[in-house]
Structures are given as structure tokens and as C-alpha cells.
Amino acid sequence: MKLVKINRLLNPLYLLIIISIGAVLRFYKLDWGEGYFFHPDEYHLTISVNQLSYPSQMHPHLFSYGSFPVYLIYFTKLIFNLETSPFLIGRFYSALFSTLTIVVIYKISLELFKERKNYAYLSTFFVAITPGLIQQAHFSTPESNLTFFLMITLLLLIKWFEKDKLKYYLASASSLGVAAGTKIVATTFLPLALLSPFIKVLEIKGLLRKIFALIKSYFSSSIFILITFLSFFIVFPYAILDFKGLRSSMNYEFAVASGKQIVFYNRAFIGTKPILFQLTKILPYALGIPLLIFGIAGFLIMSIHLVDDSINKRRINSILLAILSSFLFFFLPNALLYAKWTRFIAPTFPFFSIFAAYAFYQLFLKSQNSPIISLFLKALAILLMVSTSVWTLSFWSIYSHQDSRISATGWINKNIPKNSYILTETGNTLEAPLTGEYTKIPFDFYNLDERYELKNELVDHLVKSDYFIIQSRRIFINHQNQPYQFPLTSRFYDLLFSEQLGFEKIQEFNSYPQLSIGHLSFVIPDELAEETWSVFDHPVIRVYKKVNPKEALEYEKLLEI
Numbered sequence: 001m002k003l004v005k006i007n008r009l010l011n012p013l014y015l016l017i018i019i020s021i022g023a024v025l026r027f028y029k030l031d032w033g034e035g036y037f038f039h040p041d042e043y044h045l046t047i048s049v050n051q052l053s054y055p056s057q058m059h060p061h062l063f064s065y066g067s068f069p070v071y072l073i074y075f076t077k078l079i080f081n082l083e084t085s086p087f088l089i090g091r092f093y094s095a096l097f098s099t100l101t102i103v104v105i106y107k108i109s110l111e112l113f114k115e116r117k118n119y120a121y122l123s124t125f126f127v128a129i130t131p132g133l134i135q136q137a138h139f140s141t142p143e144s145n146l147t148f149f150l151m152i153t154l155l156l157l158i159k160w161f162e163k164d165k166l167k168y169y170l171a172s173a174s175s176l177g178v179a180a181g182t183k184i185v186a187t188t189f190l191p192l193a194l195l196s197p198f199i200k201v202l203e204i205k206g207l208l209r210k211i212f213a214l215i216k217s218y219f220s221s222s223i224f225i226l227i228t229f230l231s232f233f234i235v236f237p238y239a240i241l242d243f244k245g246l247r248s249s250m251n252y253e254f255a256v257a258s259g260k261q262i263v264f265y266n267r268a269f270i271g272t273k274p275i276l277f278q279l280t281k282i283l284p285y286a287l288g289i290p291l292l293i294f295g296i297a298g299f300l301i302m303s304i305h306l307v308d309d310s311i312n313k314r315r316i317n318s319i320l321l322a323i324l325s326s327f328l329f330f331f332l333p334n335a336l337l338y339a340k341w342t343r344f345i346a347p348t349f350p351f352f353s354i355f356a357a358y359a360f361y362q363l364f365l366k367s368q369n370s371p372i373i374s375l376f377l378k379a380l381a382i383l384l385m386v387s388t389s390v391w392t393l394s395f396w397s398i399y400s401h402q403d404s405r406i407s408a409t410g411w412i413n414k415n416i417p418k419n420s421y422i423l424t425e426t427g428n429t430l431e432a433p434l435t436g437e438y439t440k441i442p443f444d445f446y447n448l449d450e451r452y453e454l455k456n457e458l459v460d461h462l463v464k465s466d467y468f469i470i471q472s473r474r475i476f477i478n479h480q481n482q483p484y485q486f487p488l489t490s491r492f493y494d495l496l497f498s499e500q501l502g503f504e505k506i507q508e509f510n511s512y513p514q515l516s517i518g519h520l521s522f523v524i525p526d527e528l529a530e531e532t533w534s535v536f537d538h539p540v541i542r543v544y545k546k547v548n549p550k551e552a553l554e555y556e557k558l559l560e561i
Helices: 002-027 040-050 068-080 086-113 117-128 131-137 143-163 166-182 184-201 207-235 243-258 264-269 276-287 289-312 318-335 342-366 371-399 404-415 452-464 474-480 487-497 552-559
Strands: 421-425 439-443 467-470 503-509 514-517 520-523 541-546
Touching: 002 086, 002 117, 002 131, 040 068, 040 086, 068 086, 068 143, 068 166, 086 117, 086 131, 086 143, 086 318, 086 342, 117 342, 117 371, 131 143, 131 276, 131 342, 131 371, 143 166, 143 184, 143 318, 143 342, 166 184, 166 207, 184 207, 184 318, 264 474, 276 289, 276 342, 289 318, 289 342, 289 371, 318 342, 342 371, 371 514, 371 520, 404 503, 404 541, 421 452, 439 452, 452 552, 474 487, 487 552
Parallel strands: 421 439, 421 467
Antiparallel strands: 467 541, 503 541, 514 520
């Protein structure tokens, strides 16, 4: 009995420790980048905030994201009279909402595991240390806000399933409306929310009672839609007031996301396979391979139990249904798109922690009569926690290092002569060197194969240039992977790397995830992950120096122009 009382006293402490760990990982070094806009979406959100003036001008003129984050940042600056840059305030809110998500996942896990709180702590711990969530918390973008409100929506739906109190259902509508006002993709949760009242009807016996329940369900769903819309309108009013602008933006965004319109920043997905791409290029990095494996195992086990309960026990496990459905409704539409950016599936990262904890929960239940297997599973759980922590701390280290673009700029200013002619790549928010007295030419390699005049310009720049700087993996990997579609661009980088263009690599700057203990160092080169995983906060910068000058005709011959 004393042990039980001690555990009850320690339970809040366990949760506080986990939340504190998650908060430190998220709030640490929010000013990374030393004031530069390295993430293009942070730049766009800042522009939107800066053009607001209450009450005369409240149109953010931004539809790729909802207005909730923009208004939140703007009114925070206004009310507290802050001189802080909008993107730093945005990062604060990303870290805050991401930290609050840890608490919400704990609450969801309590509903799932009931009195077995150890598993709730396990899933909460995994969420606290998930690298993908930590990265999104360091960006002034809507993903962390979106994840929080979607998880709140899920929690309230589960509460409604369990307690059958309408207030939870209607509160979830309000939360979903704010989520949609953060990013319209949140509406993928609508099918689960609208069908939930009708699912409960299946458990009711008697024809008259079923008819009455159906009428009540129809009424509840209608009210849900109304509240969702009102909440959405409050935080994203110009989606309705300027519907033409919204429709135009959505048409463009969908064309880019679906691959109907190929632009320079979605070429990375040419020829990629849905699901397989996420499983190989996003999730192993955003979660860590061990957590991914156990997360998938837990998803499969949970799915089997839901089906088994429905068929053999003739009852629907509402909690399993809510968790699995909300995950699939969000994950599949985004995973099946042509464009497969990490941020598209970021709100699904917490689910893998729940799934992993559920896998251990079920495995422990099956091994109750086998002390040896139970001991093995405990060791396996500890191993998963340690291995995920190592990956998390390795990733977290990138924020303790100087940004590679700033490091490159410092080195260039010390080692490259002033007035040097530097050829580099366009398509970045900013290019290194960020400062210095140079002739810097960001060249448009994205359209090199389509525009004839660029071919002559490239030759001219190659003749004049003293140095060439690769800003990230974004151009050379995407085009070398498609040599038939982009023959000239692909050939340029092949010749550059083989030093046939007369340039030699003299320096490389990276901030790979790493963990150093004494003389030992664990480094994870993650440049081959989905490109936005690295190019925004830790790109690899490569500096090449011309050591073998050539004439224009030689370059034309080499490039086969």
C-alpha cells in the first residue's frame, strides 16, 4: 500500500520531468540563424504580419497558410508592445504549442491505457523527444500550432466517445475550426468527426431508439459543422471575405502539391513513390529508426485489435477507432500527394509514439505469465528509449552549432580575396556568403535546360568566376537523379565534382546531427533525407575554387552546348 501511495505522489513528478525535457528541447536556441531568414515560410509569415494595421488593414494576403498564426503573432506584438521580430515570436509559439502537445498526448494515452499509466508516460516521453517535432518547434511555421489543435480535437472526440457528453463533441468542433484556420488541411479530420455520432448509433438496440438516435446524430453533426465554420471564420475571416483570393491560392497550391505544376521547389519528388518515400526519406529521420519500427508494429497491432473487436466481440472500440481513423485520414491524403515535404505529415508524428507504447502494452499483456519474456521486453523498452534519445540529442546538436551558412560566410570573408567573382545557385531565401565585398552571381540552374540564353550566360560566368559555391543539396541531387530530363544541369554537376570544369573543392561546412562523448563522436549524415529536413536549418555548404582556368570554347565543349 505504501508503494502505491508513493507512486501516486510521484506520478505528477514523472509528467513534469517529461514535459520539462520536451520544453528544453523545443525552446533551446529559438534564435538560431542569428536573425537571418533561412526558412522561406518564416519570411512570408513575417511579411504578412508586418502589413497588418489594426483595425484598418487586417488582410494578411496569405492563403497558403491560415491567418491564425499571423494574427496570433501580430496581436502579441501589439498588446505587449514588443519590438521583437515577428518570426521570433512565431518560433516562441511553435515551441509553446509543441510543448503543450506533450500534455495532450499524455491525456490521450491515459484514455487509451486507463489505469496503466506507465504506458502513458512511455508514449508521452517519446513525443517529448521526437526529433521531427523538435525541428518544427524551431520554425515560425504553422505545423506545431496545427498539431496541437488536431490533437486537442482528437482528445475531445475520445472524451465524447467515452462519456457521451455533447459539450466534448462541440468543443472538438471549435478546436477543429481553429486548426483549419491554421492550415486548411485540418479538414481531413472532418469525416471522423461527422461520422462519430452515427457510429454510436450502431450500438443502440431497438428500431425506435435507433431512429431517434439517428435524428439526434444528424442534429449533432449539423451543429458541429456550424461551430467549426464559425471558429474557422473568426481566425481566418478573409478565407470567406476574399474567397476569390483563397480559391486562386488553393488552385495553385494543389497544382504544386499534386504535381500538375512542376516548379523549381518540387522537383525533388519527380519519380518518387508514395508511402515508400515517407518510410525511407522522412520518418527514419523525424522519428529515428527504432521508434519508427515499433510505431509501425503498434499501428498494425492496434488495427488488428479494432477489427477483432468489431467482428468477434461485435462492438466498436471507440478509442482505437478514433486514433487510427484520425491518423489515416490525415496521413494518407498527404502521403499520397506528389509533393512529399516533411511538414505535410508532421502532425502525424505523435501518433507513432502512441503506437509504439501500445505495442509494448500488448506485448506485456501477452507475457504476464512469463517473467523471462517480461524482463526481455523491459530491456527492449529501455533500449528503445535510449536509442531514440541518442538520435534526438544528435539532432538537437545542430542548434548548438553555428549555422553552416554563417560559418561559411565567416570563413569566406577571411580566406577569399575581396572583389572575387563568386558564382553560386539561386532559389534560396539567402545565399552564402551573406556579407562581403564580392561580385556574387546567384545563377538560375533550375531553368538551364529550358532557356537557351542561360546556357551562354553560364559559360560567361564560368570564364569570369574565381569560386563556385553550392548552397545545399537541393539542386545537384534533384537534377543528377534525373539526367534524361535535365541533361545539361546534371552534366554540369558531374563535371564539377570530377574537377573537369577546373574547380576544386577547398572547404565544406555542415552541421550534421552528432553526439560527442569525449573522443567518441556519433555523426549522422542526413543530407539524403527529404530535402526540407536539412536545407532550412542545417544545409551542407561546399566551396569550390578555380584552379584550372578555361576558355569559353572549352566550357562549351565540356558542357556539350
